[in-house]
Amino acid sequence: MSSSDMIRIENLVKRYQDLVALDHLTLSIQEGEIFGLLGPNGSGKTTAINCMLALLKYDKGSITVFGRNMQPDSYDIKKQIGVVMQNVAVFEQMSVQENIDYFCGLYIRDKAKRQSLVEEAIAFTGLTDYRKMRPKKLSGGLLRRLNIACGIVHKPRLIIMDEPTVAVDPQSRNKILEGIVELNRQGSTIIYTSHYMDEVEQICSRIAIIDHGRVLATGTTEELKQMIKTGETITIEAIELDDTLLAAVRGLPHVFDLTYEDRILKIRLSTARHNLVRILNFLKEHDISFGRVFSELPTLNDVFLEITGKELRD
């Protein structure tokens, strides 16, 4: 923990009767980061966010935001936070512009300043052509963008985004991700929760992997990948192998795991030079025919798999 922490969570425990939602969760988030909270559904990401925002009571631990204890009446702190909730939270009866203006008004009193911020938020989220439309008429992606506009319109110092791309088409998703990076460039610190590892990998400067309410690992994408044994995954399609050959592959240097299913061989190897060449030479020596071959560097899913023993989406 350093003194420049924007948010510091220590030993946070939250129970729902017998269920431990947060189990001594400890985190620190520094100014200027896009901090990713990565975990499967039910891992405790949203609970952690709600505790951070002083919406939820917790049983144990402490939360400081901007160096101060976060309480329900910490209005000075709340002024500097923008939140994009997991569920779209807008008024159905008001237009896009009215919604953004309403939420801006909860933070900014000055009318002229508010008008300019609303225009900026509309332009930033690409909602200019839809400003007069009611939320019911918007597509899922546009609705998410409206949700984001309402959360960021007051240009907060800290933005908390709780799975903002759930049920969004790929095109809108990319736009949203680009927007988040841009917000960070403009000076906002961002906490981003998701169970989509590719998103987190794409935009987050630091990531915490969370499961069963506990932080399992924290670091940059590279740091996390270095924490695990897998250095490379080689996939070979349309290959015929018997048990003897499979055992032989398993015995090759740096191979520590493999799966063979539906004539697809997946070999996981530790980091080493010429892994692919070694495998291909083995196949040639044994005169084994095969289809396509892929070599992939480890992903966050591999990290998650190794740390938790299960896939992220399980």
Add this chain to the structure above:
Amino acid sequence: MLHLFKYRFLQIIRDYSAMFWALAFPIILGTLFYLSFGHVGLEATGDSAWDVIKVAVLREDTSSENARAFESYLAMMEEEMLDIQDISKETEALDALNEEEIAGIYYIREEPSLTVAKNGLNESILTSLLESYNQNAAMFRKIAMTHPENLPNAVAALEDYRQATEEVSLAGKDLNPNVQYFFALVAYACLSGTFLGVKSSLDGQANLTALGARRSITPTHKLTLILIDMSVLFVIHFFNILILCLYITRVLGISLGDDIGALLLVDFMGSMIGVCMGIAIGCLTRMSLGMKMGISVLFTLFPGFLAGLMFGNMKNIIELRCPIINRINPAAVLSDAFYCMGIYNDTERFTRCLLILALMCICLLTVAFLGIRRERYDSI
């Protein structure tokens, strides 16, 4: 704050389902009342003339004492309630009845009787006149048989009652019983502000709606948000009630009283009690939305029923059996305020009604405040 007020106002008036129950439904209900009563005598807070009912009276036996008494009774009702046609033969009377020229035929005999051709308000009135006579006659006969010495006292008591009844009709206004349905309707409409209140308070509760969570994490104090919501709701609902009263008085032509100031005051308090009740129910944090809406239905329709919305005489029955219910039922208090204002001109009772309503508002707001005071939730 004006900014938040403006948007909340727009949001609520565009919530068509909530506005339907708060505004359109009472208007529709009022129209149905008007149509079902056939608008007979609904202008009965007195200024308009009562349409007397045309009847035939056939004298079959004028020798018995009871027949003579009944004849006198009908004569007494002539002009006030009845228009006795000059028909003496039964066949002519039956023809007139079939042609709907008259509403009924009274037979003067030892045991007086009535013949009507259909069910309707006029026919009901004719029946109740006969029943009223029979009841009084039976009472006198019983007293004459058991305690003849008390007969003069009984007659005197009845005279006193008649006199007292006449004194209740103040300011030259006689009450048509059907107008009380409209008083109960306005009272019910006031309470239907509950639905607006419940829906609105949900938008402030993080454990029930995403909007509630979203609004709870802004730097605007929760109490400020609630007060803004309440002001907006009150303004909207007050206008809803004014629109309903205008519709009843101007379109349906039913007078709710002449004192506009007093009418506005009752509407004001009525709107306030409806909105406060909704906010109080909405702020009961542990209940689901469905449960809250169920309670709202109960807290609007049931008081309305007790105040006479479905059965006109209900309020009077309760007044006789358990008057405290009429003191704590906001719909009954509102309805009573309308009576005091439109019929009785009873300022003291009118003031008491308003004070009771004000006290209820304070209690409901206290409940609401206690409900939202806790700003952190156990679960969301």
